[in-house]
Amino acid sequence: MTHPQREAFLANQRWFAGKGRDFAITEVRVVAQLDEHVRVELVEVRYAHGVPATETYQMPVSAYDEPQERLAHALVREGDGEWTYDAVHDKDAMAVFLAAFDESPDVKGVRFHRLPGHDLDTGTHSTLFGGEQSNSSLAFGEDSLLKFFRRLTSGTNPDIEIHEALTTAGNTHVAALYGYLAADDEDLQLAILQQFLRTASDGWDLALASARNLFTTVDLPADAASDEIRGGDFAAEAHRLGQTLASVHATLVEAFGSGEFDGPATARVMQERLAAATEVVPELADFALADRFTAIAELTGEVQRVHGDLHLGQTLRTSLGWKLVDFEGEPAKDLTERRRPDSPWRDVAGMIRSFDYAASAVARDLGGGDEATQIAYRAGEWTEHNTQAFLAGYTEERGHPLTPGEEILLAAYVADKAVYEVVYEARNRPGWRNIPLSALARLTEEDR
Numbered sequence: 046m047t048h049p050q051r052e053a054f055l056a057n058q059r060w061f062a063g064k065g066r067d068f069a070i071t072e073v074r075v076v077a078q079l080d081e082h083v084r085v086e087l088v089e090v091r092y093a094h095g096v097p098a099t100e101t102y103q104m105p106v107s108a109y110d111e112p113q114e115r116l117a118h119a120l121v122r123e124g125d126g127e128w129t130y131d132a133v134h135d136k137d138a139m140a141v142f143l144a145a146f147d148e149s150p151d152v153k154g155v156r157f158h159r160l161p162g163h164d165l166d167t168g169t170h171s172t173l174f175g176g177e178q179s180n181s182s183l184a185f186g187e188d189s190l191l192k193f194f195r196r197l198t199s200g201t202n203p204d205i206e207i208h209e210a211l212t213t214a215g216n217t218h219v220a221a222l223y224g225y226l227a228a229d230d231e232d233l234q235l236a237i238l239q240q241f242l243r244t245a246s247d248g249w250d251l252a253l254a255s256a257r258n259l260f261t262t263v264d265l266p267a268d269a270a271s272d273e274i275r276g277g278d279f280a281a282e283a284h285r286l287g288q289t290l291a292s293v294h295a296t297l298v299e300a301f302g303s304g305e306f307d308g309p310a311t312a313r314v315m316q317e318r319l320a321a322a323t324e325v326v327p328e329l330a331d332f333a334l335a336d337r338f339t340a341i342a343e344l345t346g347e348v349q350r351v352h353g354d355l356h357l358g359q360t361l362r363t364s365l366g367w368k369l370v371d372f373e374g375e376p377a378k379d380l381t382e383r384r385r386p387d388s389p390w391r392d393v394a395g396m397i398r399s400f401d402y403a404a405s406a407v408a409r410d411l412g413g414g415d416e417a418t419q420i421a422y423r424a425g426e427w428t429e430h431n432t433q434a435f436l437a438g439y440t441e442e443r444g445h446p447l448t449p450g451e452e453i454l455l456a457a458y459v460a461d462k463a464v465y466e467v468v469y470e471a472r473n474r475p476g477w478r479n480i481p482l483s484a485l486a487r488l489t490e491e492d493r
């Protein structure tokens with residue numbers, strides 16, 4: 046059986062990782078029927094070339110025996126007297142999911158798990174989040190947020206696992222976990238239900254606003270007193286973010302334990318990642334990064350569960366402080382790798398790269414006119430200032446300053462993240478490729 050309409054739908058979704066590759070849907074399975082209209086389907090995709098050769102996607106759908114005008118934009122397929130829609134756009138279908146989390150009914154094929162301590166507000170309507178997302182998230186009124194994982198891999202989902210550990214431990218730097226949806230027969234976790242941080246501001250947006258504010262004051266001399274910068278800048282927030290990350294790391298050690306850092310293996314993985322990335326983006330061969338990576342082979346340290354893909358877009362500022370979101374790890378890694386204990390410096394490096402991204406993205410938007418040199422100077426200054434504040438917050442909270450060995454580790458993780466970003470940008474946002482490439486050029490220059 047062929048599925049041309051479903052294939053066309055899939056190819057247009059932001060969350061479909063196979064864009065640009067030849068693929069066919071080989072199977073559509075219904076894992077659960079929630080009511081007469083709403084069901085959860087799993088779609089198996091097979092690619093003509095390349096790896097991975099197959100993938101599984103989750104499609105919550107709602108089906109009706111006549112077309113639904115209100116859902117015309119979300120049509121997945123029509124035929125055999127049935128109109129099938131992407132259920133995340135369908136408020137009625139989402140109400141069925143919310144009621145199921147509230148009542149934990151017996152639904153063949155899936156289980157609705159709940160954590161104690163919160164009564165769901167079931168009188169609310171769903172609002173789907175827009176934007177560039179790997180999964181599909183929607184808010185129920187001002188109360189809860191439901192995220193359907195789209196690309197599924199069997200095994201424990203780290204986003205659920207880590208939210209559960211931090212919520213149970215009472216760490217307030219994440220949105221509290223309210224529940225999750227899992228398939229019965231297979232080791233598949235389908236969705237996470239958590240506290241909706243409705244008044245929160247996105248860390249990336251706050252950082253951009255701060256950088257823009259500073260750079261547009263271009264008549265400041267390049268060596269302007271940093272007090273002027275401090276007035277409107279992000280440093281106090283960066284400091285709190287550092288404290289937040291240290292607190293989350295400490296709770297993760299308590300919950301999952303820690304292990305020994307393997308220097309030689311990590312250095313090897315970083316070099317392999319660079320070699321693979323150079324195949325995709327040959328300019329990477331221009332950067333002499335090998336010494337940064339081999340330098341860590343001699344080092345000792347600890348590994349633990351971490352966020353794995355931390356950047357400003359994964360942080361939310363609420364009136365009660367910073368929260369970290371989306372503990373799924375780097376989307377390109379397989380699940381086993383994403384759940385493996387890792388160095389906490391990977392997360393620290395992720396945020397440091399993100400400060401550079403924020404400053405560089407604003408500098409890029411402001412263009413290359415007469416003030417380009419001044420803006421570039423300001424961008425470097427903003428990044429450095431916030432990096433130092435973030436590191437101070439992190440080290441103060443954990444109780445001791447950076448050791449020389451940790452500085453070497455951090456330098457390697459910053460370079461490793463930038464290598465990852467070059468490939469990510471080449472594949473997803475070619476216009477942004479120069480941000481990590483310029484960072485690598487600066488790092489290589491520093492190492493000379």
Ligand SMILES: Nc1ncnc2c1ncn2[C@@H]1O[C@H](COP(=O)(O)OP(=O)(O)O)[C@@H](O)[C@H]1O
Pocket residue numbers: 174178179180181182190192220239240241242243245247358359360361370371373
């Ligand atoms: N608990 C929450 N409350 C409010 N907004 C949230 C919450 N969790 C995530 N978000 C926002 O929802 C969006 C998608 O979240 P994320 O977990 O990063 O999804 P994805 O896995 O699709 O990348 C982000 O903009 C994030 O800031």
Ligand SMILES: O=P(O)(O)O[C@H]1O[C@H](CO)[C@@H](O[C@H]2O[C@H](CO)[C@@H](O)[C@H](O)[C@H]2O)[C@H](O)[C@H]1O
Pocket residue numbers: 177178179249354356357358371374375376395398399400402403466469
């Ligand atoms: O949020 P995701 O888990 O999907 O992470 C991926 O996409 C991110 C971009 O949305 C990407 O982050 C990179 O760009 C950010 C600015 O948009 C920047 O703040 C980050 O520092 C930079 O790495 C992330 O790498 C990728 O895994």
